[in-house]
Amino acid sequence: MSPRTAVVERRTNESEVRVALNLDGTGESKITTGVGFYDHMLTSLAKHSLIDLEISTIGDVEIDAHHSVEDTAIVLGQAFAKAVGNKAGIRRFGDATVPLDEALAQAVVDLAGRPYVVCSGEPAGQAYAQLGGDGVAYSGSLTQHVFESFATNAGITLHLRLLAGRDPHHIVEAQFKALARALRAAVELDPRIAGVVPSTKGSL
Numbered sequence: 001m002s003p004r005t006a007v008v009e010r011r012t013n014e015s016e017v018r019v020a021l022n023l024d025g026t027g028e029s030k031i032t033t034g035v036g037f038y039d040h041m042l043t044s045l046a047k048h049s050l051i052d053l054e055i056s057t058i059g060d061v062e063i064d065a066h067h068s069v070e071d072t073a074i075v076l077g078q079a080f081a082k083a084v085g086n087k088a089g090i091r092r093f094g095d096a097t098v099p100l101d102e103a104l105a106q107a108v109v110d111l112a113g114r115p116y117v118v119c120s121g122e123p124a125g126q127a128y129a130q131l132g133g134d135g136v137a138y139s140g141s142l143t144q145h146v147f148e149s150f151a152t153n154a155g156i157t158l159h160l161r162l163l164a165g166r167d168p169h170h171i172v173e174a175q176f177k178a179l180a181r182a183l184r185a186a187v188e189l190d191p192r193i194a195g196v197v198p199s200t201k202g203s204l
Contacts, residue, residue: 004187006082010075014067015059021079023187025052033057033072035065037131037138041176042072048098048180051187061136066145069138073146077153084154084187087111092198094186100174103165107178109186110157113204117151119144121162122171129168143172147179 004023010016029046031039034057046053055076059068084090090111097106122140129140151158160179165171190198197203 002085004083004085006079008075008079008082010071010078012071015057015071017059017071017075018054018056019072019075019079020052020054021076021083022052023080023083026050027052029053029055031055034059034061034068034136035138036133036135037172038065038069038072038142041172042076044173045176045180048177049184049187051180051183065136065138065142068136069142070145070149073149074153077150077156080150080154080156084111086197087113087204088197089189089194090198091186091188091190092204094182094184096178096181096185097163098174098178098181100170100177102167103170103174104163105165105171105174105178106159106161106163107175107182108159109151109179109182111155111186111204112157112199113155114157115152115155116157117144117148118159119147120160121165123165126168126171131169131172138172140168140172143175147175 007020009018027047027050029043031042057072095108127141130137132138
């Protein structure tokens with residue numbers, strides 16, 4: 001089996017992003033985006049998906065976190081799509097429901113090459129929550145933007161539902177962990193369809 005790895009770099013006037021990704025890893029990560037809370041979420045994504053990630057982002061965080069967060073998600077999606085290749089032998093679908101204390105999130109993915117994102121269930125105030133320590137704040141509104149940017153560039157259909165939650169940190173972390181576990185299931189190789197693309201069309 002060929003290594004399912006990718007390295008993607010992207011430079012704009014707003015950011016410089018480099019992502020190295022290994023779908024068949026052990027969840028190791030080295031992540032620096034300039035936004036501490038986002039680093040924490042991406043580290044969790046790597047750990048629970050078993051996807052090795054190296055991410056380096058230099059962005060205009062003196063303005064705010066938006067460009068760095070969005071551009072990182074774009075490049076992460078592009079690297080994921082490149083690494084998964086023609087999708088031969090993968091399970092394709094993944095579904096995970098993950099709790100974090102009072103928060104409960106469900107993610108369902110289809111690696112069909114048809115980008116579509118539905119996010120629901122966040123409390124109204126979640127979008128205005130400011131998360132992080134003394135560094136650059138991560139706004140709760142960015143989470144849906146991350147998932148949209150990642151899934152669009154990765155070619156993933158993603159349904160993400162927050163089923164319960166009160167604490168803004170717990171909500172975001174449960175969402176990232178649910179996505180991680182769903183991706184872990186979807187990219188797993190199924191020995192019963194080795195070398196076969198899981199689609200009646202013959203391609204994804």
